[in-house]
Every structure is written in structure tokens, then in C-alpha cells.
Amino acid sequence: MLATTDAAGTLDLTQAPPAPSSRRRVAAIARNTFREAVRDRVLYNLVLFVLLLSVSAIFLGAASASQDAKIIVDLGLSAMLLFGAFIAIFVGVGLVWKEIERRTLYAIFAKPVGRGEFLLGKYLGLCLTLAVNVVVMGAGVSLVLFYVVSRGAAPLLAALWLTIALIYLELSLLTAVALLFSSFSSPVFSAFGSVALFVIGHFTADLKGFATLFDAAAAKGLLLALYYGLPNLSTFSRITAAAHGIAPPVAHVLGALAYAVAWDVALLAAAALLFARRDFK
Amino acid sequence: MTARARQGALVLALLLGFAGAVGMARVLDAGRPTLQAVADEAPYLAPDTARRLALGFEGLAADWYWLSMLQYIGRRIEESRTVGAAVDQAVQLDRIKSVDPRVLRRLLDMITTLDPRFTAVYEFAAVVLPAVDAEAAITLLEKGIRENPDQWYLHQQLAYIFWQRGENLAAADAFRRGANMTTARWMEHMADNIEARGDDPQVARAMYARMYEQAQDEQVKEWARRRLMELQSLEERRAIRGVLSAFIKAQQRCPRDWTEVTAALASAGLPVSPLGPPLDPSGAPYMLVLSPLGCDVTLHPVSTVPRG
Numbered sequence: 001m002l003a004t005t006d007a008a009g010t011l012d013l014t015q016a017p018p019a020p021s022s023r024r025r026v027a028a029i030a031r032n033t034f035r036e037a038v039r040d041r042v043l044y045n046l047v048l049f050v051l052l053l054s055v056s057a058i059f060l061g062a063a064s065a066s067q068d069a070k071i072i073v074d075l076g077l078s079a080m081l082l083f084g085a086f087i088a089i090f091v092g093v094g095l096v097w098k099e100i101e102r103r104t105l106y107a108i109f110a111k112p113v114g115r116g117e118f119l120l121g122k123y124l125g126l127c128l129t130l131a132v133n134v135v136v137m138g139a140g141v142s143l144v145l146f147y148v149v150s151r152g153a154a155p156l157l158a159a160l161w162l163t164i165a166l167i168y169l170e171l172s173l174l175t176a177v178a179l180l181f182s183s184f185s186s187p188v189f190s191a192f193g194s195v196a197l198f199v200i201g202h203f204t205a206d207l208k209g210f211a212t213l214f215d216a217a218a219a220k221g222l223l224l225a226l227y228y229g230l231p232n233l234s235t236f237s238r239i240t241a242a243a244h245g246i247a248p249p250v251a252h253v254l255g256a257l258a259y260a261v262a263w264d265v266a267l268l269a270a271a272a273l274l275f276a277r278r279d280f281k
Numbered sequence: 282m283t284a285r286a287r288q289g290a291l292v293l294a295l296l297l298g299f300a301g302a303v304g305m306a307r308v309l310d311a312g313r314p315t316l317q318a319v320a321d322e323a324p325y326l327a328p329d330t331a332r333r334l335a336l337g338f339e340g341l342a343a344d345w346y347w348l349s350m351l352q353y354i355g356r357r358i359e360e361s362r363t364v365g366a367a368v369d370q371a372v373q374l375d376r377i378k379s380v381d382p383r384v385l386r387r388l389l390d391m392i393t394t395l396d397p398r399f400t401a402v403y404e405f406a407a408v409v410l411p412a413v414d415a416e417a418a419i420t421l422l423e424k425g426i427r428e429n430p431d432q433w434y435l436h437q438q439l440a441y442i443f444w445q446r447g448e449n450l451a452a453a454d455a456f457r458r459g460a461n462m463t464t465a466r467w468m469e470h471m472a473d474n475i476e477a478r479g480d481d482p483q484v485a486r487a488m489y490a491r492m493y494e495q496a497q498d499e500q501v502k503e504w505a506r507r508r509l510m511e512l513q514s515l516e517e518r519r520a521i522r523g524v525l526s527a528f529i530k531a532q533q534r535c536p537r538d539w540t541e542v543t544a545a546l547a548s549a550g551l552p553v554s555p556l557g558p559p560l561d562p563s564g565a566p567y568m569l570v571l572s573p574l575g576c577d578v579t580l581h582p583v584s585t586v587p588r589g
Binding site for chain 1: 333336337338339340341343344347348395396398399401497498499500
């Protein structure tokens with residue numbers, strides 16, 4: 001709309017068209033990020049995943065001594081986490097860098113788009129890509145389970161989907177980590193940092209245990225600071241239990257959701273702060 | 282050089298390079314020990330370290346070691362088979378002596394540390410491990426009970442190990458501990474029976490029947506089924522020998538063939554073929570063995586009943 005009319009019906013041609021709301025701007029960037037991921041064939045990993053599961057379902061029956069359902073859940077969810085982590089980290093670190101490299105960032109910032117909105121849109125776009133990825137993979141694992149255990153698959157499926165929700169939360173957190181690194185450094189360093197944090201994140205639970213071994217307050221304090229200062233990714237690791245049909249308690253899933261949201265907010269805020277200071281001239 | 286010739290040269294280089302790499306790999310492999318020796322080694326990492334390093338993929342790592350262990354045992358069974366003897370793998374599960382106890386112990390410990398809820402592993406270990414290291418089997422089952430306090434049937438597996446060793450009191454105790462966790466009264470009865478007469482064939486039959494019913498692992502299930510078959514066949518042969526003795530007492534000679542005792546066998550409750558011979562639990566006919574010393578019954582070569 002190029003002009004507006006007031007209540008009296010007068011046509012005012014001097015008033016500029018209203019800028020889209022912040023929410024719409026973020027949504028537009030998220031949509032474009034998702035489209036770009038699809039164009040870049042990021043979802044092709046699903047083909048590999050389906051192949052892996054199909055071959056496993058056919059051959060595991062004979063080789064695993066009746067443990068095929070357990071192994072399919074282990075394999076499916078582990079592949080989901082691994083593929084998702086690769087996408088979150090390696091696509092995530094390229095989100096900002098590619099816009100700088102192609103100089104499209106200048107065109108975006110020439111429009112009324114804030115740097116924070118840009119980062120949030122990129123984050124949500126990649127989260128949407130990951131959501132599509134995990135839902136399709138989850139559906140694939142469910143179908144294979146139906147094929148392997150036609151009866152009594154319900155408890156296994158309930159455990160499966162609650163665990164998929166936890167995996168998705170972990171991937172959303174990893175995306176925020178990758179975005180934080182990419183907001184101030186090169187893609188190589190960002191990828192290295194994100195992978196390192198993925199590895200360390202699975203050890204942080206041990207830090208709390210180590211802290212109890214020290215008498216010195218300083219050492220104990222340092223270990224506890226590290227524990228609380230780094231995301232504890234083992235909170236989201238319930239794959240092994242899911243393979244036995246043990247669903248994570250709903251209270252745990254809700255707690256993990258709150259934990260992931262808190263970390264996402266903190267990481268995105270830090271990324272926005274660092275990105276705001278970055279000089280693109 | 283034209284573009285087409287250059288492309289052809291590159292394809293040729295690719296094929297030659299690949300063929301050279303495969304050829305060299307074969308030459309190098311011929312000069313070093315086969316990979317099988319490596320596969321038969323115990324895991325290098327300590328189980329707790331492996332669990333820490335698994336980064337959330339503990340279940341998958343446990344599955345990997347489980348498949349490795351099955352292959353290791355399968356390979357050992359194949360290697361220990363005598364030429365021409367068609368011995369069933371399921372029957373041999375509790376008699377595999379050729380496995381390296383250290384490798385098997387480490388593999389089982391690794392799997393159950395990575396995934397303590399993998400109960401099929403404890404079940405499998407209860408059958409396979411006692412043949413090479415009964416103490417390790419008991420330790421592993423106790424670990425399984427600690428890690429899975431709600432799985433009452435692990436007590437049954439532990440009781441089986443004790444019963445196999447002739448430790449009937451310990452077996453009865455394991456059954457009673459399991460009985461406290463379930464409303465099924467049969468565990469209590471098993472405890473009483475083992476305590477009173479642990480060596481009775483009826484106790485053995487009940488033990489294998491329960492293991493057959495509870496088994497999650499198809500190999501263990503098949504093994505229990507074959508053990509039940511063996512017990513049933515032993516009882517049938519005892520009954521057939523009774524019929525043969527009665528015939529000899531009456532006729533002062535052995536029967537020339539089964540048809541002479543078919544009616545007596547049938548009245549003793551034994552399954553009999555329309556052609557005369559009694560049938561074993563696998564459906565094969567028993568063989569009547571006639572010798573200058575007398576007559577006896579034995580399994581037919583086509584029978585799949587385990588031969589002890």
C-alpha cells in the first residue's frame with residue numbers, strides 16, 4: 001500500500017508506507033534461510049539416512065540375535081543427532097559468513113532490518129530446517145519399527161518421539177552456539193569452536209562430579225563455574241533408554257525445554273551483542 | 282590435446298590409480314597378519330572411559346560391541362566344529378570352551394557398562410559365560426540385577442548359573458530374591474524344589490521351560506527349546522528301554538523290529554509312527570540297535586535332538 005486514507009476519507013499521499021513489523025521481518029529472513037538450505041540440498045542427508053535405516057532393517061534381523069528393534073532405535077536416533085549436529089554446526093557457521101562473502105548483507109542492512117532481527121531470523125530458519133529433518137527422520141524410524149516389531153511398538157514409539165524432542169532441543173542449542181561463534185569469527189574457527197563445545201557439552205556433567213573431589217574452595221568454585229558456564233548436553237541424551245522403550249519423564253522434557261530456551265536466549269543475545277559491534281566497512 | 286582426449290586420459294588415470302591402490306592393498310595385506318586376529322582382541326578402552334567418550338552414543342557403541350561379540354562367538358563355534366559333524370549352534374551355546382575368557386569377559390563388561398539396561402546381554406552371558414568363567418558370569422548377573430532392580434527374571438538367570446554349578450542353596454536363594462519382586466508364585470515353588478531335590482530331572486525341565494518362556498534372545502530361546510527336547514528324549518528312551526526289558530523278559534529274546542513292541546510303546550504313552558517306530562521330540566524315528574549283547578534304543582542320524 002502506497003497511500004493511506006484517514007477516517008474522513010481524505011487521501012494522504014505524503015505518508016510513507018508502514019514498515020513491516022519486526023516479527024514479519026524476522027519471519028521473512030527465517031523463510032529465506034529455510035529456502036536457501038533446501039536449495040543448498042541440505043535435506044539430501046535424508047536420503048542417506050533412509051538408505052542407512054533400510055539396509056539396517058534388512059540385515060540386522062539376522063545379525064543382531066533378536067535385538068533389531070533396539071539397534072534400529074539406537075542407530076536411527078544416533079544418526080539423527082549426528083546428521084543434525086553436522087547441519088547445525090556446518091550450516092550454522094556459514095549463515096552469517098555467506099551473507100558477508102556474497103555482500104548480500106549490505107543489501108539486507110540497507111533495509112529497515114536490525115542486526116538482532118537478522119540473527120534471530122537466521123537462527124529460526126535453520127531451526128525450521130532441522131525440525132523438518134528430525135520429523136522426517138523420526139517418521140522413517142517409526143516406519144522401520146513398525147516393519148520390525150508389528151505388535152507392541154507403541155511404548156517404543158512414545159519413547160522415540162519424546163527422545164526426538166530432546167534431540168531437537170540439543171540441535172537448537174548447537175545452532176545458537178554456531179551462530180554465536182560465526183557472529184564474530186571466521187567459519188573455520190567457528191566450526192572448530194562449535195564441535196569442541198559439542199564434545200565438551202557431553203562431559204560437563206562430570207565437572208560437577210569432579211568438584212566434589214576437591215577440598216580447595218577455589219578449585220571447587222572453578223569447576224562449578226565451568227559446569228554452569230557451559231551447556232550440559234547430556235541433559236538431552238536419552239537415546240540409550242529410548243531403545244529399551246523407556247520414555248524420558250514429561251517433567252524432564254519440560255525441564256530440558258526450559259534449559260534449552262534459557263541457553264538459546266543467552267547465546268543469541270551474546271551473538272547479537274557481538275554482531276552489533278562488528279564493523280562491515 | 283583435445284578436451285575429449287584430456288577427459289579420456291583423466292578417466293584412464295583414475296582407473297589405473299584405483300586398480301594400483303587395490304593391487305597394493307592386497308600385496309600389503311599378504312605381508313601382515315589377517316584382521317581376524319585384531320577382531321578377536323578384547324576392547325582396548327576401559328568400559329567407563331568408553332562410556333564417557335561415547336558423547337551420547339553409548340547405546341550405539343553397545344550395539345557395536347554386541348554384534349562383535351556375536352560374531353566372535355559364532356566364529357569360535359565354526360572353528361571348533363569337527364569336520365562332518367553337523368552340530369547345532371544353539372545347542373552348543375553353553376558348551377563353548379574355545380572362546381578366550383578374557384575377551385568374552387571384557388566384551389560383556391563393555392556392553393553392560395555402555396548400556397546397563399541391555400538385559401538380553403545378561404541373559405546371553407548366563408548361558409555362554411559359565412562354560413569358561415562361572416565366577417565372571419555370577420559377577421555380571423549381579424551387576425545386571427543392581428542396574429535393573431525391576432527385572433525379576435535376571436534372578437532366574439543367576440539361579441540357573443548356581444544350579445548348573447550344583448549350588449542348589451544359592452540357586453534357591455536367587456529364586457526367592459526374584460520371587461519377592463513378582464506376584465508369580467512359580468519362583469517360590471522353584472526355590473522350594475531346587476532346595477529339596479536340585480538334581481531331579483523335573484527340576485531341570487521346569488528350569489529350561491521357564492528360561493524358554495522368558496528368553497528375549499532368540500538364540501537363548503532356541504537353546505532352551507533344544508535342552509527341553511533333550512530332556513524329553515532322555516525320558517522317552519528310559520521308557521522305551523523299560524518296554525524292551527519287558528519284551529525280553531516275556532519272549533527271552535530281543536524284538537526283531539519295532540512292530541513287535543508298537544502296541545506296548547503306545548500304551549506306555551510314547552508317540553509312535555504308523556510304520557511302527559517310536560518318534561523322538563524332533564519327529565525322527567528312534568533306532569532299534571540289535572547286537573549280540575542285546576538290544577537298545579538310540580537316536581536316528583537325522584534326528585535334531587541334542588546328543589549330550
